[in-house]
Amino acid sequence: MKREFSMRSVHTLFKLDLRSRFGSAQKLSVRQRILQIFNYLLYIVVYGILVAGMYFLGQIFVMRSGLDVEYLVIVTTATMLLATIVATSTVIKNLYQSGDNEMLLRFPVSGQEILVSKSIYCFLHNLIVCLLIMLPMYITYGVVMQATATDYVAYVIIVLLSSFLPFFIANIIAVPVMKIINAVKNKFVLVLIFTIIIVCVVFIVYLVLLGNVLTYMKDNNQSVFSGAMVARYRQFANNAYPFKWYAEFVHFFSVMCNERAKDCASATVVNQAAAQMGLRFLYITAINLVLGAVAAIITSHEYYKTILYGIETQKASFKKKMKDKKRSVSHALFKREFSLILRSFNYSFQYLAMACAAPVMVFFCNRLAATMGTESVGADIMPGLTLMVIIIFITITVSFASTCISREGDCFYHTKIIPVSFTKQVVIKFCLYAVVATISVALCCLLSGLYYTSEEGGKVLSAVDVGAIFGISELLVLSLTSLSIISDIKSPTFNVSGDGELVSANKNVALAMVVGIVVAIAYGLFAMIFNFLPLTIGSVSISTPGHMENIYLILAALSGALLIGSVSGLFINLNKRYLNIVP
């Protein structure tokens, strides 16, 4: 290994890295191009909605409460934390878990050169993320505050300055994170339980926060801006080091420029603001220098060792003694499928963690929706709302079935050579997904049912409602699972990584999600609307407000038809379609 450091090597490595990422432009068909444009438009729309949300939030804080600096501190903290999370993930993926590390080590380049070339990419990535996250936040703040042109210059400066801190913190965090990742390798159940708890906690916190915001928006009683809350915001803003320095830099810059622009500008105010701004700049520079130095020392010291350790433990595995005994074919297939899901962090998160967390998520989602919905339009929307929320979570869970063939990867040939019919193999997969989703739905209904049929929950649901919601949801579990498997049989993508896992979710997952969400919205709206309005066809009254029985029957009939159609679509002519799958 060459020891000296050469910027020429860094340049070559960086160019190589960029070329491997963006070098090959695929020739797209017209349809693919249209889809690509549609995707970009979708991203722009989603981004636009987020920016609008930021503007709205800024207006609430700044215009209604006058907490402009506090708002700036809070959002700066939030955006920098978000940028730090993204940067940490980028650093781990690109620096430590990058598949080309082993290959690069064979070249006559030093570990330092590899580190620097990859760090340049990580920093640029981080800069773009910071610009995308922070710039709209500052711009919307500026619009709300009716900022001057010089303020916007300050915003750009502060965003550029802000891009260093997340990057340095990410580099420091990445090392222990990698050590933890290496330590929990093969502790699948532990990681799964931990993941479920994290997912639930994050979701609950999110919904509680959202609930508070919505409560404020709804009745404008300023519960979020009560005296106690405002004091808390101030306290937080005062203690949010080092993020408050960034916000205060912008604030004092603005004060200084605005004061200067006045005809009767006060030199004292201007000087004080300039001094404070300079002080903040010094703080920011100092903390960046310190963290940058710490990051450089830790990373340069640990990087080479960590990637070598990663390469050495790439094949780290566990040992497990099992009994050699005969099991039924179905049992063997079922066990194998389940083991492969459980032993993959990605798969168990996508499937088992979501299925396990769904009851908690549905309950809290329902509680929020119930509070907001029942207060504005009445308790009658609850059955429809519950149904919609459950179907959305079913969709997330069963969409995993749309990779059931693709996930076989290089071992797909195995499903062809074993003396088990394709139908049986697909039935087993179908059953596994259906069983897990069924348990998840049952728990969702049980939890929501127990609470919302009780006095405490306001008796907004009846036992009939809960039973019907379970029945309809179950029919949809089976239908959506069938549809997901059909899509994967039709166009599987065996794009697996070195450890045999799918590189990314394929288009079938997106398709399954879209179908499920459309069904959820359609069913939810149908149930909500016709619990208020009478449903008549000609002169025949099908359903009257407040009587959901016929609505449930209609939805159950629709779901039944969907189930018959999807199951037929899955199993009719399955052998021929399966045989024609060629990896």
Added chain:
Amino acid sequence: MSKKFKCVDCGTLNVIDVNKKVLVCPNCGKKYSNRFYEGVDKDNVELTLSKQEIQGGLEFIGSGYNPQLEENPDPGSMLIVRKLVKTYPKSDRVAVDNISFSVRPGEIFGFLGQNGAGKSTTIKCLTGILPFDSGEIKICGHDIVKDPIKAKMCMGYVPDNHSVYEKLTGREYVNYVADLYKVPTDLRRERLDRFAKLFKLEFAIDRQIKSYSHGMKQKICIIAALIHEPKLWVLDEPMMGLDPQSTAEIIAHMREHCANGNTVFFSSHNLDLVKKLCHRVAIINEGKIIDMFDLAGNEQNKANLEERFFRLTGTYEDRLFEDYIAQESADMRPAAVLNNND
């Protein structure tokens, strides 16, 4: 296009149309493949086979392969492939073009061909991995299309890429396969222990397969393929990446397997191994079987295998072949290195 050509048998100088695939000497009826001198002569000059080529004994082409005969094999054959045609979707090339052959009980059958000749495609068709356009494949009398379960029950397959479920342990994987083939507990226990010992995998069998080396993965594939003692054992380039001891063990096991009345069908690039191990071989080129002949008890065929393969697949070049033969026996260390060491 015509060329002058001197028959190696009768010595007659003939003018022959080289656009024909098979050239026949008008005087003595000896057959030649036009591949024999493709690229050798472009100028329509007199072509005579060199002494070495004559010694190669290549006086015929495909004389060992009789498609009509292979289309009507002994019904007791372990593997019958009849008029198999396979074309890949979105490809105008016929990957396997109307081939027929059969493999008898107790036989080790070698399947030879260059890269892309159609070996793996044929194997994938007969194992049920790929659908085919037309033809018939029977494994132990069971049609792979009409009765796939019974056909697959009689077969064990070792793929060329050794892909296995890497998140399972070796024992879990073998047990999984044994469950699918309905192997009773006591039998699988005995076989698994025996094979693990045979292939030196006792200490790794309870570890996840992802920690295995290339050769170990190959070994676990072989154990899984043998756990139900298949009547037909199909191996696609089985010795690749194996250590010499394991290669020896597999060869020994192949022989033992066939001695028990079972059959081994395997593809390989290792001509030396094929020569020593196989009862019969077929050579496939551009999707067609161009030759099939016995090796067992036929010393001339054994001796000529390499040259025959080189010539029939159209890759014969004096220099290359001489190098190949030289490499088989000679000390290949460059002299300069030896001198330096001295």
